Amino acid sequence: MFQKRIVVCLDVKEGRCTKGIKFKxxxxxxDPVEMAAKYYRDGxxxxxxxxxxxxxxxxxxxxxxxxxxxEQIFIPFSVGGGISTLxxxxxxxxxxxxxxxxxxxxxxNPSIIEEGASLFGSQCIVLGMDAAADPSMPSGYRVFINxxxxxxxxxxxxxxxxxxxxxxxxxVLNSIDADxxxxxxxxxxxxxxxxxxxxxxxxxxxxxxxxxxTDVFKKGSADAALIASMVHFxxxxxxxxxxxxxRERIAVRM
Amino acid sequence: xxxxxxxxxxxLKSVDSALSHLGAExxxxxxxxxLLRCDKxxxxxxxxxxxxxxxxxxxxxxxxxxxxxxxGKPLLGICLGAQIVFDSSEERQTECxxxxxxxxxxxxxxxxxxxxxxxxxxxEHNNINLFKGVKQNSSFYFVHSYYIEAQSQGNIAAxxxxxxxxxxxxxxxxxxxxxxxxxxxxxxxxxLLDNFLKLY
Numbered sequence: 001m002f003q004k005r006i007v008v009c010l011d012v013k014e015g016r017c018t019k020g021i022k023f024k025x026x027x028x029x030x031d032p033v034e035m036a037a038k039y040y041r042d043g044x045x046x047x048x049x050x051x052x053x054x055x056x057x058x059x060x061x062x063x064x065x066x067x068x069x070x071e072q073i074f075i076p077f078s079v080g081g082g083i084s085t086l087x088x089x090x091x092x093x094x095x096x097x098x099x100x101x102x103x104x105x106x107x108x109n110p111s112i113i114e115e116g117a118s119l120f121g122s123q124c125i126v127l128g129m130d131a132a133a134d135p136s137m138p139s140g141y142r143v144f145i146n147x148x149x150x151x152x153x154x155x156x157x158x159x160x161x162x163x164x165x166x167x168x169x170x171x172v173l174n175s176i177d178a179d180x181x182x183x184x185x186x187x188x189x190x191x192x193x194x195x196x197x198x199x200x201x202x203x204x205x206x207x208x209x210x211x212x213x214t215d216v217f218k219k220g221s222a223d224a225a226l227i228a229s230m231v232h233f234x235x236x237x238x239x240x241x242x243x244x245x246x247r248e249r250i251a252v253r254m
Numbered sequence: 255x256x257x258x259x260x261x262x263x264x265x266l267k268s269v270d271s272a273l274s275h276l277g278a279e280x281x282x283x284x285x286x287x288x289l290l291r292c293d294k295x296x297x298x299x300x301x302x303x304x305x306x307x308x309x310x311x312x313x314x315x316x317x318x319x320x321x322x323x324x325x326g327k328p329l330l331g332i333c334l335g336a337q338i339v340f341d342s343s344e345e346r347q348t349e350c351x352x353x354x355x356x357x358x359x360x361x362x363x364x365x366x367x368x369x370x371x372x373x374x375x376x377x378e379h380n381n382i383n384l385f386k387g388v389k390q391n392s393s394f395y396f397v398h399s400y401y402i403e404a405q406s407q408g409n410i411a412a413x414x415x416x417x418x419x420x421x422x423x424x425x426x427x428x429x430x431x432x433x434x435x436x437x438x439x440x441x442x443x444x445x446l447l448d449n450f451l452k453l454y
Contacts, residue, residue: 002416003374003393040440045374071271076395076438096267098397098438121264121301123370123397169370200368223368253374253393 003251004217005045005224006238007202008231010035012081013052015061019232029232033068039231040073042238045253047073048101048172048226051081052147063095070096080128080172084109089116093124101172103128104145107152107159110166117167122199125170127163131156131189132176141189148176156189157196164197171197172226174204182208182229190220202226210236210244217250256280256451257292261315263334264300272437272444278451286318294454295322298437299334303358303400304346306334316351323353328454329429336424336431337402345400354426355405365417370399377422377434379412383453384423384430384446392442394422394434402433428454 010017010032017029029035036047047069051062059082066079079092080101089112092100106113106127116125134142139157144150160171173193175186185206194201203222207213207230216222230236245252258269260282273280273296280296283289297319299306310316323329323339331339338350343358350358361369374393379385394414401420404410411430412423423432430450436443 001376001391002371003376005373070267071274074268074272074275074438074444075440076397076435093265094267096265096271098268123300123372170372198363198368199370200372223373 001251003045003253004222004245005202006043006213006241006252007046007048007224007226008039008044008238009048009050009204009226009228011050011052011228012062012065014058015065017232018052019229032065033072036069036073036077039238040075043242043253044075044238046075046224047077049077049079051079053082063091066092066095066097078126080126084112086112086115086119089120089124093120099124099126099170101126101128103130106163107143107145107154110162113163113166113168117169122167122169125168126172127160127168127170128172128174129156129159129163130174130176133189139192144176148179157193160193160197164199168199170200170202172202172204175206178206179204180229181206184208184212185216185220185222185225187215187220190216190222194221194223200224210241213241213245214248214250217245218248255292256294256296257289258282258296258298259289259315259319259335260284261299261306261309261313263306263309264298266298268435268437269296269298269332272447276444276448276451284313284315286314289315289318290322293327294450295319295327295329297329297331297335297339299332299338300397301334302345303334303337303343303348303350306338307348307350310338310351320351320353323429326428328450330450331429331431332437333398333433333435336433337400339429339431340402340404343400353429354409354424354431356409356421356424357403357405358400359403360400361417367417370397371401371416372397375414375416375434377412377414379423380410382411382425384411384425384449386449386453387445388442394436394439394443396434398433402431430454
Protein backbone atom coordinates (compact mmCIF):
# COMPACT_ATOMS: atom_id res chain seq x y z
CA MET A 1 0.00 0.00 0.00
CA PHE A 2 1.22 3.46 -0.93
CA GLN A 3 2.16 5.34 2.21
CA LYS A 4 2.13 8.90 3.49
CA ARG A 5 5.60 10.23 4.20
CA ILE A 6 6.90 11.86 7.37
CA VAL A 7 9.61 14.30 6.40
CA VAL A 8 11.85 15.73 9.10
CA CYS A 9 13.18 19.18 8.36
CA LEU A 10 16.53 20.42 9.63
CA ASP A 11 17.50 24.06 9.27
CA VAL A 12 21.26 24.26 8.99
CA LYS A 13 23.25 27.40 9.63
CA GLU A 14 27.00 27.21 9.09
CA GLY A 15 27.00 23.50 9.76
CA ARG A 16 24.70 23.47 12.82
CA CYS A 17 20.99 22.78 13.11
CA THR A 18 18.78 25.63 14.27
CA LYS A 19 15.08 26.18 14.65
CA GLY A 20 13.31 29.51 14.42
CA ILE A 21 9.79 30.70 15.06
CA LYS A 22 8.17 32.51 12.14
CA PHE A 23 11.59 32.48 10.44
CA LYS A 24 13.19 34.46 13.29
CA UNK A 25 14.94 33.86 16.64
CA UNK A 26 16.97 30.82 15.67
CA UNK A 27 18.27 28.58 18.44
CA UNK A 28 20.89 25.84 18.13
CA UNK A 29 19.46 22.31 18.28
CA UNK A 30 22.39 20.08 17.31
CA ASP A 31 24.76 18.53 14.79
CA PRO A 32 22.96 17.87 11.48
CA VAL A 33 24.72 14.60 10.70
CA GLU A 34 24.03 13.14 14.15
CA MET A 35 20.45 14.36 14.02
CA ALA A 36 19.95 12.88 10.55
CA ALA A 37 21.21 9.52 11.80
CA LYS A 38 18.89 9.67 14.81
CA TYR A 39 15.82 10.47 12.72
CA TYR A 40 16.78 7.72 10.27
CA ARG A 41 16.85 5.21 13.15
CA ASP A 42 13.54 6.56 14.46
CA GLY A 43 11.82 5.80 11.16
CA UNK A 44 11.74 9.13 9.31
CA UNK A 45 10.82 8.50 5.67
CA UNK A 46 12.75 11.41 4.31
CA UNK A 47 14.82 14.38 5.45
CA UNK A 48 15.04 17.95 4.26
CA UNK A 49 17.96 20.23 4.98
CA UNK A 50 17.54 23.96 4.58
CA UNK A 51 20.79 25.83 4.40
CA UNK A 52 20.16 29.17 6.03
CA UNK A 53 23.82 30.16 5.94
CA UNK A 54 23.97 33.81 5.09
CA UNK A 55 27.29 34.06 3.27
CA UNK A 56 28.18 32.45 0.00
CA UNK A 57 31.72 31.62 1.17
CA UNK A 58 30.43 29.26 3.81
CA UNK A 59 28.32 27.18 1.41
CA UNK A 60 31.04 24.55 1.28
CA UNK A 61 30.21 23.59 4.88
CA UNK A 62 26.76 22.50 3.71
CA UNK A 63 28.18 20.36 0.91
CA UNK A 64 30.31 18.64 3.51
CA UNK A 65 27.22 17.98 5.65
CA UNK A 66 25.39 16.55 2.60
CA UNK A 67 28.29 14.22 1.83
CA UNK A 68 28.44 12.92 5.41
CA UNK A 69 24.68 12.43 5.60
CA UNK A 70 24.67 10.51 2.30
CA GLU A 71 27.27 8.12 3.70
CA GLN A 72 25.26 7.29 6.80
CA ILE A 73 21.59 7.39 6.06
CA PHE A 74 19.79 5.26 3.52
CA ILE A 75 16.59 7.17 2.93
CA PRO A 76 16.03 10.03 0.49
CA PHE A 77 16.88 13.57 1.46
CA SER A 78 16.71 16.94 -0.17
CA VAL A 79 18.58 20.18 0.26
CA GLY A 80 17.25 23.69 -0.11
CA GLY A 81 18.30 27.22 0.66
CA GLY A 82 20.45 29.43 -1.50
CA ILE A 83 20.31 27.22 -4.57
CA SER A 84 20.12 29.51 -7.55
CA THR A 85 22.28 28.14 -10.35
CA LEU A 86 22.70 24.82 -12.15
CA UNK A 87 26.14 24.57 -10.58
CA UNK A 88 24.57 24.84 -7.11
CA UNK A 89 22.16 22.03 -8.04
CA UNK A 90 24.99 19.90 -9.38
CA UNK A 91 27.16 20.38 -6.27
CA UNK A 92 24.36 19.21 -3.97
CA UNK A 93 23.21 16.27 -6.12
CA UNK A 94 26.74 15.00 -6.65
CA UNK A 95 27.39 15.21 -2.91
CA UNK A 96 24.60 12.64 -2.51
CA UNK A 97 21.27 14.44 -2.07
CA UNK A 98 18.27 12.92 -3.81
CA UNK A 99 16.61 16.21 -4.59
CA UNK A 100 17.16 19.94 -4.33
CA UNK A 101 14.56 22.56 -3.62
CA UNK A 102 14.40 26.01 -5.09
CA UNK A 103 12.30 28.75 -3.57
CA UNK A 104 13.16 32.46 -3.93
CA UNK A 105 15.55 31.75 -6.79
CA UNK A 106 12.77 30.05 -8.80
CA UNK A 107 10.40 33.00 -8.29
CA UNK A 108 13.09 35.34 -9.59
CA ASN A 109 14.15 32.98 -12.37
CA PRO A 110 11.56 30.26 -13.13
CA SER A 111 13.77 28.73 -15.83
CA ILE A 112 15.98 27.22 -13.10
CA ILE A 113 13.20 24.64 -12.61
CA GLU A 114 13.11 23.79 -16.30
CA GLU A 115 16.88 23.63 -16.67
CA GLY A 116 17.33 21.64 -13.47
CA ALA A 117 14.64 19.16 -14.49
CA SER A 118 16.08 18.64 -17.96
CA LEU A 119 19.54 18.04 -16.54
CA PHE A 120 18.71 15.80 -13.57
CA GLY A 121 15.07 14.81 -14.07
CA SER A 122 11.91 16.22 -12.53
CA GLN A 123 12.20 13.91 -9.53
CA CYS A 124 15.26 15.90 -8.43
CA ILE A 125 13.65 19.32 -8.55
CA VAL A 126 11.38 20.40 -5.71
CA LEU A 127 9.63 23.74 -5.57
CA GLY A 128 9.67 25.21 -2.09
CA MET A 129 6.96 27.79 -1.66
CA ASP A 130 6.26 30.17 1.23
CA ALA A 131 2.70 31.43 1.15
CA ALA A 132 0.46 33.47 3.42
CA ALA A 133 -3.25 34.27 3.36
CA ASP A 134 -4.10 37.39 1.38
CA PRO A 135 -7.73 37.95 0.36
CA SER A 136 -6.64 40.26 -2.45
CA MET A 137 -5.05 37.35 -4.37
CA PRO A 138 -7.15 35.18 -6.75
CA SER A 139 -6.58 31.98 -4.73
CA GLY A 140 -6.54 33.84 -1.41
CA TYR A 141 -2.82 33.20 -0.87
CA ARG A 142 0.26 35.18 -1.80
CA VAL A 143 3.80 33.94 -2.43
CA PHE A 144 6.64 35.38 -0.35
CA ILE A 145 10.38 35.06 -0.90
CA ASN A 146 13.59 35.61 1.07
CA UNK A 147 12.50 33.50 3.99
CA UNK A 148 9.03 35.00 4.14
CA UNK A 149 10.24 38.59 4.30
CA UNK A 150 9.37 39.81 0.84
CA UNK A 151 5.83 39.78 -0.57
CA UNK A 152 5.61 39.08 -4.30
CA UNK A 153 2.94 39.93 -6.81
CA UNK A 154 2.38 36.22 -7.33
CA UNK A 155 -0.58 34.01 -6.53
CA UNK A 156 0.24 30.79 -4.68
CA UNK A 157 -2.02 28.51 -6.75
CA UNK A 158 -0.94 30.00 -10.07
CA UNK A 159 2.71 29.59 -9.09
CA UNK A 160 2.23 25.96 -8.07
CA UNK A 161 0.64 25.15 -11.42
CA UNK A 162 3.33 27.01 -13.33
CA UNK A 163 6.10 25.21 -11.45
CA UNK A 164 4.53 21.85 -12.28
CA UNK A 165 4.43 22.82 -15.95
CA UNK A 166 8.08 23.88 -15.83
CA UNK A 167 9.02 20.43 -14.57
CA UNK A 168 9.06 20.52 -10.78
CA UNK A 169 8.61 16.99 -9.42
CA UNK A 170 7.24 17.92 -6.03
CA UNK A 171 6.09 20.93 -4.02
CA VAL A 172 6.94 21.70 -0.41
CA LEU A 173 4.29 24.17 0.64
CA ASN A 174 5.05 26.19 3.73
CA SER A 175 2.40 28.32 5.37
CA ILE A 176 3.99 31.43 6.80
CA ASP A 177 0.92 31.99 8.99
CA ALA A 178 1.21 28.54 10.57
CA ASP A 179 5.01 28.15 10.69
CA UNK A 180 6.35 27.61 14.21
CA UNK A 181 2.92 28.18 15.80
CA UNK A 182 2.25 24.50 16.60
CA UNK A 183 -1.46 25.01 15.96
CA UNK A 184 -1.71 22.70 12.96
CA UNK A 185 -1.09 22.86 9.21
CA UNK A 186 -2.96 25.33 7.05
CA UNK A 187 -5.45 22.78 5.74
CA UNK A 188 -7.32 25.02 3.35
CA UNK A 189 -4.18 26.10 1.51
CA UNK A 190 -2.71 22.59 1.51
CA UNK A 191 -5.85 20.97 0.12
CA UNK A 192 -6.33 23.59 -2.56
CA UNK A 193 -2.78 23.27 -3.91
CA UNK A 194 -2.49 19.50 -3.50
CA UNK A 195 -5.71 18.83 -5.38
CA UNK A 196 -4.83 21.24 -8.17
CA UNK A 197 -1.50 19.71 -9.15
CA UNK A 198 -0.54 16.25 -10.38
CA UNK A 199 2.74 16.10 -8.45
CA UNK A 200 3.22 15.16 -4.79
CA UNK A 201 2.69 17.85 -2.19
CA UNK A 202 4.54 18.07 1.11
CA UNK A 203 2.70 20.17 3.71
CA UNK A 204 4.88 22.34 5.93
CA UNK A 205 4.44 24.68 8.85
CA UNK A 206 2.42 24.39 12.01
CA UNK A 207 2.72 20.79 13.23
CA UNK A 208 2.61 20.64 17.03
CA UNK A 209 0.91 17.34 17.90
CA UNK A 210 0.42 14.05 15.98
CA UNK A 211 -3.25 14.77 15.28
CA UNK A 212 -2.13 17.71 13.13
CA UNK A 213 -0.60 15.16 10.77
CA THR A 214 -3.79 13.11 10.75
CA ASP A 215 -5.66 16.26 9.73
CA VAL A 216 -3.27 17.26 6.97
CA PHE A 217 -3.45 13.77 5.43
CA LYS A 218 -7.20 13.29 5.84
CA LYS A 219 -8.47 16.82 5.34
CA GLY A 220 -5.56 18.55 3.63
CA SER A 221 -4.92 15.88 0.94
CA ALA A 222 -1.17 16.11 1.55
CA ASP A 223 1.10 13.33 0.26
CA ALA A 224 3.72 14.00 2.91
CA ALA A 225 4.01 16.10 6.04
CA LEU A 226 7.04 18.02 7.15
CA ILE A 227 7.83 18.25 10.85
CA ALA A 228 10.56 20.04 12.80
CA SER A 229 9.97 21.49 16.30
CA MET A 230 7.75 18.55 17.26
CA VAL A 231 10.70 16.19 17.17
CA HIS A 232 13.70 18.52 17.61
CA PHE A 233 12.83 19.40 21.19
CA UNK A 234 11.97 15.88 22.26
CA UNK A 235 8.21 16.36 22.59
CA UNK A 236 7.60 13.44 20.23
CA UNK A 237 9.60 10.90 18.29
CA UNK A 238 8.94 9.98 14.66
CA UNK A 239 7.92 6.54 15.94
CA UNK A 240 5.29 8.11 18.28
CA UNK A 241 3.83 10.04 15.39
CA UNK A 242 3.73 6.97 13.14
CA UNK A 243 2.02 4.91 15.83
CA UNK A 244 -0.61 7.60 16.11
CA UNK A 245 -1.14 7.70 12.33
CA UNK A 246 -1.29 3.92 12.16
CA ARG A 247 -4.06 3.92 14.79
CA GLU A 248 -5.88 6.52 12.71
CA ARG A 249 -5.67 4.10 9.75
CA ILE A 250 -3.34 6.26 7.74
CA ALA A 251 -0.87 4.12 5.79
CA VAL A 252 2.67 4.84 6.93
CA ARG A 253 5.89 2.86 6.86
CA MET A 254 6.19 1.18 10.25
CA UNK B 255 34.44 -7.65 -7.20
CA UNK B 256 31.22 -5.87 -8.10
CA UNK B 257 31.14 -3.56 -11.07
CA UNK B 258 28.76 -0.62 -10.89
CA UNK B 259 27.95 0.65 -14.37
CA UNK B 260 28.47 4.38 -14.70
CA UNK B 261 26.64 5.59 -17.79
CA UNK B 262 25.99 9.13 -16.57
CA UNK B 263 22.35 8.43 -15.73
CA UNK B 264 21.93 10.11 -12.42
CA UNK B 265 23.91 10.06 -9.29
CA LEU B 266 25.82 7.02 -8.09
CA LYS B 267 26.70 8.43 -4.70
CA SER B 268 23.88 6.65 -2.86
CA VAL B 269 24.70 3.25 -4.40
CA ASP B 270 28.34 3.92 -3.57
CA SER B 271 27.43 4.80 0.07
CA ALA B 272 25.22 1.74 0.57
CA LEU B 273 27.81 -0.67 -0.88
CA SER B 274 30.56 0.91 1.25
CA HIS B 275 28.36 0.62 4.32
CA LEU B 276 27.88 -3.09 3.61
CA GLY B 277 31.62 -3.58 3.22
CA ALA B 278 31.38 -4.64 -0.44
CA GLU B 279 34.34 -4.67 -2.77
CA UNK B 280 33.27 -2.71 -5.77
CA UNK B 281 34.33 -0.38 -8.49
CA UNK B 282 32.35 2.24 -10.36
CA UNK B 283 33.33 2.25 -13.99
CA UNK B 284 32.38 3.38 -17.47
CA UNK B 285 34.81 0.97 -19.15
CA UNK B 286 33.18 -2.14 -20.68
CA UNK B 287 36.29 -4.32 -20.39
CA UNK B 288 36.76 -3.44 -16.71
CA LEU B 289 33.11 -4.18 -15.91
CA LEU B 290 33.13 -7.48 -17.80
CA ARG B 291 35.96 -8.73 -15.59
CA CYS B 292 33.84 -8.28 -12.44
CA ASP B 293 32.01 -11.15 -10.71
CA LYS B 294 28.76 -9.25 -10.27
CA UNK B 295 27.25 -6.20 -11.83
CA UNK B 296 24.98 -3.46 -10.55
CA UNK B 297 23.24 -1.50 -13.26
CA UNK B 298 21.65 1.56 -11.61
CA UNK B 299 20.23 4.68 -13.21
CA UNK B 300 17.84 7.55 -12.80
CA UNK B 301 16.52 9.60 -15.65
CA UNK B 302 15.04 9.19 -19.06
CA UNK B 303 15.14 5.95 -21.08
CA UNK B 304 15.89 7.27 -24.55
CA UNK B 305 18.94 9.35 -23.65
CA UNK B 306 20.17 6.59 -21.36
CA UNK B 307 19.94 4.07 -24.24
CA UNK B 308 21.79 6.46 -26.54
CA UNK B 309 24.67 6.71 -24.06
CA UNK B 310 24.63 2.94 -23.55
CA UNK B 311 24.88 2.36 -27.30
CA UNK B 312 27.57 4.91 -28.09
CA UNK B 313 29.75 3.95 -25.13
CA UNK B 314 29.53 0.20 -25.66
CA UNK B 315 28.23 -0.14 -22.11
CA UNK B 316 24.86 -1.49 -23.28
CA UNK B 317 26.66 -4.30 -25.11
CA UNK B 318 28.72 -4.94 -21.97
CA UNK B 319 25.59 -5.25 -19.84
CA UNK B 320 24.07 -7.67 -22.37
CA UNK B 321 27.28 -9.73 -22.51
CA UNK B 322 27.49 -9.81 -18.73
CA UNK B 323 23.89 -11.01 -18.52
CA UNK B 324 24.60 -13.79 -21.02
CA UNK B 325 27.72 -14.87 -19.12
CA GLY B 326 25.53 -16.14 -16.28
CA LYS B 327 27.10 -13.89 -13.64
CA PRO B 328 24.67 -12.10 -11.28
CA LEU B 329 23.37 -8.76 -12.46
CA LEU B 330 21.12 -6.36 -10.54
CA GLY B 331 19.33 -3.54 -12.36
CA ILE B 332 17.94 -0.71 -10.25
CA CYS B 333 15.18 1.75 -11.24
CA LEU B 334 15.96 2.95 -14.79
CA GLY B 335 18.55 0.15 -14.96
CA ALA B 336 15.76 -2.31 -14.11
CA GLN B 337 13.51 -0.91 -16.83
CA ILE B 338 16.24 -0.94 -19.46
CA VAL B 339 16.85 -4.70 -19.18
CA PHE B 340 13.33 -5.20 -20.60
CA ASP B 341 12.39 -5.11 -24.30
CA SER B 342 11.08 -1.60 -24.73
CA SER B 343 9.83 1.51 -22.96
CA GLU B 344 6.94 3.82 -23.80
CA GLU B 345 9.18 6.68 -22.70
CA ARG B 346 9.87 8.27 -26.09
CA GLN B 347 9.27 4.81 -27.67
CA THR B 348 12.64 3.42 -26.72
CA GLU B 349 14.04 0.09 -27.77
CA CYS B 350 15.78 -1.33 -24.67
CA UNK B 351 18.25 -4.18 -24.03
CA UNK B 352 15.76 -7.05 -24.31
CA UNK B 353 17.31 -9.22 -21.60
CA UNK B 354 14.01 -9.98 -19.82
CA UNK B 355 10.79 -10.12 -21.90
CA UNK B 356 8.36 -7.32 -21.09
CA UNK B 357 7.46 -3.70 -21.55
CA UNK B 358 7.77 -0.47 -19.63
CA UNK B 359 4.61 1.64 -19.62
CA UNK B 360 3.58 5.04 -18.31
CA UNK B 361 1.32 5.46 -15.28
CA UNK B 362 -1.82 7.14 -16.46
CA UNK B 363 -2.56 10.39 -14.64
CA UNK B 364 -6.23 9.70 -15.45
CA UNK B 365 -6.31 7.25 -12.57
CA UNK B 366 -6.36 10.26 -10.26
CA UNK B 367 -2.97 9.34 -8.88
CA UNK B 368 0.01 11.58 -8.70
CA UNK B 369 2.78 10.83 -11.17
CA UNK B 370 5.65 10.20 -10.48
CA UNK B 371 4.91 7.41 -8.06
CA UNK B 372 7.19 8.94 -5.45
CA UNK B 373 7.50 7.60 -1.94
CA UNK B 374 7.27 4.41 0.08
CA UNK B 375 5.12 1.52 -0.99
CA UNK B 376 4.76 -2.05 0.22
CA UNK B 377 5.67 -5.02 -1.95
CA GLU B 378 4.72 -8.66 -2.04
CA HIS B 379 7.59 -10.90 -3.02
CA ASN B 380 7.96 -14.57 -3.86
CA ASN B 381 10.76 -15.38 -1.40
CA ILE B 382 13.61 -15.66 -3.87
CA ASN B 383 17.05 -15.27 -2.27
CA LEU B 384 17.11 -11.56 -3.04
CA PHE B 385 14.33 -11.10 -0.47
CA LYS B 386 15.72 -13.39 2.19
CA GLY B 387 15.00 -11.83 5.59
CA VAL B 388 12.75 -9.19 4.03
CA LYS B 389 9.22 -9.48 5.45
CA GLN B 390 6.19 -9.58 3.18
CA ASN B 391 4.68 -6.11 2.76
CA SER B 392 7.93 -4.38 3.65
CA SER B 393 8.16 -0.82 2.36
CA PHE B 394 10.57 0.27 -0.34
CA TYR B 395 11.28 3.68 -1.81
CA PHE B 396 10.07 4.29 -5.36
CA VAL B 397 10.49 7.23 -7.73
CA HIS B 398 9.23 6.58 -11.25
CA SER B 399 6.67 7.62 -13.83
CA TYR B 400 6.95 4.41 -15.89
CA TYR B 401 6.37 0.90 -14.62
CA ILE B 402 7.53 -2.56 -15.66
CA GLU B 403 5.11 -5.10 -17.05
CA ALA B 404 6.97 -8.41 -17.19
CA GLN B 405 5.60 -10.59 -19.98
CA SER B 406 5.86 -13.84 -18.09
CA GLN B 407 4.44 -14.36 -14.62
CA GLY B 408 7.49 -16.53 -13.97
CA ASN B 409 9.76 -13.48 -14.17
CA ILE B 410 7.90 -11.51 -11.49
CA ALA B 411 9.77 -11.62 -8.19
CA ALA B 412 7.78 -8.91 -6.41
CA UNK B 413 4.74 -6.84 -7.14
CA UNK B 414 3.40 -3.50 -5.96
CA UNK B 415 0.10 -1.59 -6.21
CA UNK B 416 -0.16 1.97 -7.44
CA UNK B 417 -3.44 2.36 -9.26
CA UNK B 418 -2.61 -0.97 -10.84
CA UNK B 419 -0.49 -3.97 -10.00
CA UNK B 420 3.01 -3.69 -11.46
CA UNK B 421 6.30 -5.57 -11.38
CA UNK B 422 8.35 -4.21 -8.48
CA UNK B 423 11.13 -6.75 -8.97
CA UNK B 424 11.91 -9.23 -11.70
CA UNK B 425 14.15 -12.25 -12.03
CA UNK B 426 15.35 -14.32 -14.97
CA UNK B 427 18.09 -16.81 -14.19
CA UNK B 428 21.08 -14.72 -13.08
CA UNK B 429 19.40 -11.41 -13.83
CA UNK B 430 17.60 -9.42 -11.15
CA UNK B 431 15.85 -6.10 -11.51
CA UNK B 432 14.15 -3.87 -9.00
CA UNK B 433 12.10 -0.80 -9.75
CA UNK B 434 12.52 0.62 -6.24
CA UNK B 435 15.75 2.00 -4.82
CA UNK B 436 17.20 -0.49 -2.32
CA UNK B 437 20.00 1.98 -1.57
CA UNK B 438 17.36 4.47 -0.34
CA UNK B 439 14.97 2.02 1.31
CA UNK B 440 16.36 1.95 4.82
CA UNK B 441 17.16 -1.35 6.51
CA UNK B 442 14.97 -3.45 4.16
CA UNK B 443 16.88 -2.08 1.19
CA UNK B 444 20.26 -2.73 2.80
CA UNK B 445 19.15 -6.30 3.54
CA LEU B 446 18.29 -6.80 -0.13
CA LEU B 447 21.65 -5.45 -1.29
CA ASP B 448 23.42 -7.60 1.26
CA ASN B 449 21.54 -10.62 -0.10
CA PHE B 450 22.74 -9.77 -3.59
CA LEU B 451 26.31 -9.55 -2.28
CA LYS B 452 26.23 -12.79 -0.32
CA LEU B 453 23.68 -15.14 -1.86
CA TYR B 454 24.36 -14.79 -5.56
